Amino acid sequence: MKNQASASPVSNLEYLTDLSKGNTAFVKEMLGIFLEDNPGEVKTLGLAIEETDYDQIRAISHHMMSTMPFVGLNVHLGKELAETEELAKTKTGIQLIKTHFAHIKEICEKACEELAPILKG
Amino acid sequence: MPNAVSSYIKLKIGIGFGLGLFVLISVQYVSNKSIKRVLTSQQALRRSSELSTQLESIKSSLIFFESKIKSYTLTGESSFLDRSTSNLRNIFAGYDSLSKLSPNENQAALIKESKSLTYQEVAFAQQILTEYEQDPARAIAFIKTGKGIELISRLTSVLDNIRNIEAVKFSELIAIDSVLTSRVVQMDIAAYLFAFLLIGISILILFHDITKREALQEELLVIQRKAEHASVIKEQFMANMSHEIRTPMNAIIGFTNRLNKTELTSEQSEYIAAVRTSGQNLLSIINDILDFSKIEAGMVRIEEIRFDLPGLLHSVCTMFDAQAKERHLAFRLQLNPELPESVSGDPTRLTQILINLIGNALKFTEQGSIDISASVVKEDERTVLIRFLVKDTGIGIPEDKISEIFERFTQAKSDTNRIFGGTGLGLSIVKKLVELQKGTITVKSISGQGSEFTVEISYRKAAAEKVLLPLVSSDSTLLSRNSRIRILVVEDNLLNQKLAGFILKEWGFQFDIAANGKIALEKLRESNYDLILMDLQMPELNGYDTTLVIRQDLKLTIPIIAMTAHALPGEKEKCLTLGMTDYLSKPINEIELFDLLTKHLFTANTKF
Numbered sequence: 001m002k003n004q005a006s007a008s009p010v011s012n013l014e015y016l017t018d019l020s021k022g023n024t025a026f027v028k029e030m031l032g033i034f035l036e037d038n039p040g041e042v043k044t045l046g047l048a049i050e051e052t053d054y055d056q057i058r059a060i061s062h063h064m065m066s067t068m069p070f071v072g073l074n075v076h077l078g079k080e081l082a083e084t085e086e087l088a089k090t091k092t093g094i095q096l097i098k099t100h101f102a103h104i105k106e107i108c109e110k111a112c113e114e115l116a117p118i119l120k121g
Numbered sequence: 122m123p124n125a126v127s128s129y130i131k132l133k134i135g136i137g138f139g140l141g142l143f144v145l146i147s148v149q150y151v152s153n154k155s156i157k158r159v160l161t162s163q164q165a166l167r168r169s170s171e172l173s174t175q176l177e178s179i180k181s182s183l184i185f186f187e188s189k190i191k192s193y194t195l196t197g198e199s200s201f202l203d204r205s206t207s208n209l210r211n212i213f214a215g216y217d218s219l220s221k222l223s224p225n226e227n228q229a230a231l232i233k234e235s236k237s238l239t240y241q242e243v244a245f246a247q248q249i250l251t252e253y254e255q256d257p258a259r260a261i262a263f264i265k266t267g268k269g270i271e272l273i274s275r276l277t278s279v280l281d282n283i284r285n286i287e288a289v290k291f292s293e294l295i296a297i298d299s300v301l302t303s304r305v306v307q308m309d310i311a312a313y314l315f316a317f318l319l320i321g322i323s324i325l326i327l328f329h330d331i332t333k334r335e336a337l338q339e340e341l342l343v344i345q346r347k348a349e350h351a352s353v354i355k356e357q358f359m360a361n362m363s364h365e366i367r368t369p370m371n372a373i374i375g376f377t378n379r380l381n382k383t384e385l386t387s388e389q390s391e392y393i394a395a396v397r398t399s400g401q402n403l404l405s406i407i408n409d410i411l412d413f414s415k416i417e418a419g420m421v422r423i424e425e426i427r428f429d430l431p432g433l434l435h436s437v438c439t440m441f442d443a444q445a446k447e448r449h450l451a452f453r454l455q456l457n458p459e460l461p462e463s464v465s466g467d468p469t470r471l472t473q474i475l476i477n478l479i480g481n482a483l484k485f486t487e488q489g490s491i492d493i494s495a496s497v498v499k500e501d502e503r504t505v506l507i508r509f510l511v512k513d514t515g516i517g518i519p520e521d522k523i524s525e526i527f528e529r530f531t532q533a534k535s536d537t538n539r540i541f542g543g544t545g546l547g548l549s550i551v552k553k554l555v556e557l558q559k560g561t562i563t564v565k566s567i568s569g570q571g572s573e574f575t576v577e578i579s580y581r582k583a584a585a586e587k588v589l590l591p592l593v594s595s596d597s598t599l600l601s602r603n604s605r606i607r608i609l610v611v612e613d614n615l616l617n618q619k620l621a622g623f624i625l626k627e628w629g630f631q632f633d634i635a636a637n638g639k640i641a642l643e644k645l646r647e648s649n650y651d652l653i654l655m656d657l658q659m660p661e662l663n664g665y666d667t668t669l670v671i672r673q674d675l676k677l678t679i680p681i682i683a684m685t686a687h688a689l690p691g692e693k694e695k696c697l698t699l700g701m702t703d704y705l706s707k708p709i710n711e712i713e714l715f716d717l718l719t720k721h722l723f724t725a726n727t728k729f
Contacts, residue, residue, distance in 0.1 A: 014427075019624070019711060026623055033616050062658050066686040067616045069708035074426065079469065082422055 011111040012072025013118070030070055031119050035112055038067070042108050049094070049101050057097060058088035064104075071115060076107045133330065137323040144319065148312035155305045162298040169291045172222045173284055179215040180280045182208055183239065187273050190246045194253055194260045212239060219283075225290070228283050235279040242272045366407050374400045409546040412473075416553040421470075423557050425706060427583040428468035430507070431456050434495055437475045444483055451490035459497045461505055464580035465710075470554050471578070475509065477551045478574050482513035489514025489571070503712075504579050512573040518566040526564060527552040551576075603629035606722060607649065610634050611641040611667065612656040612684070617707065621654060624711060630718075638662030642670055650679060652722060655701065657685040665699050672700040680721035684709070 013027060020026040041064055048056035065081040068074040080100040087093035186208050193201040216236050224232060245268055253260035377397045385393065415421050438454045445452035475493075482491045491513045498506040518526055527548050555562045560578035608630050610621045618634050625632045633648075635641035637659045644650075653671075657664035664683060671677050683696040686707040693704040703717050 015708060019620070023623075030616060030619060033619065037615070059658070059660075062686070063614060066614050066707050069426075070616055070620070074424070074708070078424060 009114050010073065010076055010107050011114045012075070014072060016070055028119055031115055034067060034071055035115060035119060038064075038108055038112060042105055046101060046105065049097055052094055054088045054091045058085055061085040061088065071111055073107060073111055077104055080104055133326055134323075137319070137326070141316070141319055141323075144312070144315055148308065148315075152305060152308050152312070155301055155308060159298065159301045159305060162294055162301055165294050166291065166298065168222050169287055169294060172219065172224070172287050173291075175215050175218050175222070176280050176284045176287075179212055179219075179235075180277060182212045182215070183242065183273060183276055186212070186246070187242065187269055190249055191264060191269070194249055194257065194264060197257065209243065224283070225286070228286050231279050231283045231286075235276055235283070238272055238276045238279065242269070242276065245269055245272060370400060370404045370407060374404060409550065412550050413546050413553070416550065416557070421554075421557060423470060424467040425465055425581070425710065426468065427463055427465050429462060430464050430495070430580075431460060431462065433468055433472060434475070434493070437472055437479065438493060440476070441479050441483060445491060448483070448486075450483070450486055450488070453490065453492050455492065455494040457494070457496035460495055460507070461497075461580075461582060463583040464505060464507075465583050466578070466580040467558060470558060474551050474554050474576060475511070477547050478511040478576070481547060482511055482515060482572070486513045486515035486571070498577060500582070503582060505582055506577055506579045509576045509578075510573060511576075512571065514571040517568040517570050517572055518564070519568045523564060523566060527562070604631065606651045607631040607633070608718075609641060609644060609650040609653045611638060611653060611659070611664065613637055613659040614656070617656070617684075617709075620709060624709065624714065628715070628718075638664065638667030638670075641667055642675070645671065645675060645677065652718065653679060653681045654705075655681050655683055657683055657696070664701075665695075668696075668700050682717055682721070 013031075016027045016030055041060055045057065045060045045064070048060060061081045061084040065074075065078065065085065068077055068081065080103055084097050084100050084104075087097055186205060189201045189205055189208075193199065213236075216232060216239070219232050220229070249260050249263055249269075252263050374397060377393055377400060381390070381393050381397070434454060434456065438452070442452060479491065479493060492510070493512075494510045496508050496510075498508045500506065552562050555576055555578065558578050560576060562577075563575045564572060565575075566572035608625055610618065610625070610632055612618050612621060612634065613636050618636075622632060622634065633644055633650075635644050639662045641653070641655075642662070645653075655664045655668065659667075662670075664685075668681055671679070671681065680702040681700070682703045682705050683693075683701045684705045684707055685692065696704050702721060705713055705717055
């Protein structure tokens with residue numbers, strides 16, 4: 001499943017395109033915000049995990065979970081982010097959170113790489 | 122326990138009623154008996170009075186008779202004898218009546234004596250009349266002998282004696298009657314007092330029992346809540362523990378694979394293969410337990426995303442294709458032409474269900490075929506009910522096991538686990554997953570001939586969204602109506618703010634954005650809004666607490682629609698309990714949002 005994801009694009013703008021009925025300006029505006037916020041969020045999540053700061057992990061994973069559908073990443077990361085949030089809520093499972101984070105980071109970085117040219121184009 | 126208490130109360134009520142009935146019947150019986158005795162006593166009184174009257178009548182008739190005979194003898198006037206015969210008849214009829222009025226022995230003897238004296242008086246009168254016919258002077262001389270007066274005097278005395286005896290009896294009867302009457306009154310009073318006492322005691326006992334029962338119910342509720350809480354903690358613990366176990370297991374299998382790639386002796390290879398197989402089996406069991414625990418703990422969320430249904434079915438079947446070929450089984454997928462190309466729902470959970478059912482079919486089928494099909498059962502404008510069939514020609518399920526097959530840790534035969542492996546959790550997980558999607562699962566099977574599992578799940582039509590949306594935005598009447606409405610979007614995520622704003626603007630609504638609950642409250646204090654879209658997790662003040670302030674402090678009844686990406690079971694109920702009006706899961710689905718806005722802004726009860 002992960003190998004498949006790395007071979008083909010992970011991002012998908014179908015949701016935003018459908019919702020805006022092909023309004024490119026709106027899609028680009030949303031994309032701009034995502035590309036500006038997401039790397040920072042991933043970095044902060046990584047730091048929170050390093051420090052085992054469950055409250056921070058919970059807040060960031062929740063925040064990220066609601067932005068994933070805009071670029072189609074909920075298909076790849078919805079489950080991991082939801083589990084991360086749930087585990088952080090119960091303040092357990094840091095090992096699994098770390099495993100999930102590796103995947104989250106990989107997918108987000110790949111998505112940003114894919115989306116950056118679209119914003120410029 | 123409550124049943125035992127209930128039976129105990131019923132028994133008490135039964136005993137109370139039985140006792141009451143017994144007391145009532147007893148009182149009635151005693152009262153009837155006393156009344157009968159009073160009536161008998163009153164009859165005796167009437168008889169006594171009649172006897173006295175009869176005695177008086179006989180006495181006066183006798184005096185009258187004697188006086189008439191004397192008057193005739195002295196005057197020779199025959200008219201004095203006119204009624205003497207009827208007078209005598211009355212006297213003897215009087216004696217007959219006296220005899221019938223139940224006199225006692227003494228009275229009967231005196232009546233007999235009186236009657237005898239009366240006969241003597243009559244004989245004396247007849248003798249006077251005979252003498253008078255021969256010589257009136259002799260008749261007068263005969264009267265003067267005084268025999269007549271003596272007879273009358275004796276008669277009067279006897280009759281008085283009878284009356285005196287009766288008078289004594291009468292006084293006794295009066296006394297008895299008075300005693301009986303007062304006893305009846307006493308009995309009545311006693312019965313009333315006893316009845317009131319019984320009612321009072323019954324009410325006290327019932328109140329005592331009800332209070333005890335209420336206390337017991339309260340205690341049971343507390344125990345139930347504790348048990349539910351303990352169950353949730355247990356399931357969460359199980360889920361977390363399973364996570365912790367799965368991670369090192371993955372490491373064990375991974376390193377075993379790496380080790381297998383190094384140079385090994387044949388004996389070492391054999392051991393590595395055994396470790397790898399055991400590890401995989403253990404991981405599969407752990408995964409089952411993990412899934413089940415997560416479902417039981419309410420940690421499984423159902424997604425609502427658009428997916429390619431035929432594509433998903435083909436992908437799942439491709440996974441098993443090689444395995445089926447290897448085992449020389451016919452493996453077929455049949456898709457109904459009416460099947461929609463894309464639907465909105467949870468593809469992950471559908472995949473999990475199908476993998477489990479097809480995996481089982483392969484596991485339990487030695488020869489023959491496995492058929493998978495999908496068809497449309499029914500559809501309306503928005504939804505489509507899909508039926509998935511997984512049919513095999515495997516070992517089947519014995520009839521007596523079919524009803525238990527979806528229960529946890531249940532397998533068709535006692536040796537299934539030994540021969541085929543597995544935890545017996547697979548089908549119970551499938552059932553839970555189907556139910557979480559509000560679907561149904563049934564099974565038909567004949568032992569030795571095969572099984573057929575039918576799953577029905579309703580999905581939202583994905584195509585409908587594209588058709589419906591332009592209708593919403595292009596209608597100028599709707600836009601004009603919407604422009605009078607002001608919506609407050611409370612959301613901290615910039616992307617979600619932009620998205621909600623884009624949709625609301627397109628539909629012509631006025632709107633403001635508040636980045637957290639605190640700002641939302643300030644805006645609500647300053648301006649009027651018609652509806653609030655409220656995110657739940659926000660910094661400063663979250664959606665739950667903001668709602669509480671809106672309802673309790675600001676006393677606003679404005680519709681509040683919760684929005685969250687955190688669609689755990691029970692979340693919606695929590696929102697509604699806290700005073701929110703409705704619930705919308707993120708990412709925002711336009712149709713759902715439009716339906717909710719229509720429902721809460723344009724129903725008959727609202728101002729628009």
